[in-house]
Amino acid sequence: MKPTDTSEFINSLNAGVFAQQVGRALSDVAAGVVEHSKLGQVTLTFKLKQIGQSNQVAVSHTLDYVQPTKRGKKREDTTLDTPLYVTANGLELFQTNPTDQLFKPEQAPVVAREV
Structure with missing residues (x-):
């Protein structure tokens, strides 16, 4: 099995919303750290x-x-579930490529007539 593509994995979670939430959290925490000279923290957990x-x-x-x-700190946490397939390419949203042809030309139920 190939290693999972981490950026594709993160972008697949909750239809891309999780990646946006992580980006917002990183920016907000970094801004608070710089503005108030205090320690901040961002934690991602996957089960x-x-x-x-x-x-x-x-x-x-x-x-x-x-x-x-x-005068303190602001804390937030969010948890959601996303179903993924375990494939030869690692964890993926789709088991097969959804843009692939369903049938090969020679397997088509109706054979094209030659003119």
Whole structure:
């Protein structure tokens, strides 16, 4: 099995919304660290569980961050699940390429007439 493409994996979670949430959290925490000279933290957690007896896993992804403020800190966490396939290319949203042809020309149910 090939290693999972990390950027594709992150972008697949929650239809790309998770990647946007991580980007926003990183920016907000970094801004708070610079503005208040205090420590901030962004934590990503992934838990994987097989779905039935299939080659799919439910990826539970959690974003947890602590943003420093003037008089304390602001904390937020969010957790959602995304089903992914375990393939020869690592974890993927689709088991096969959804843009592939369903049939090869020689397997088509209706053979084209030659003119």
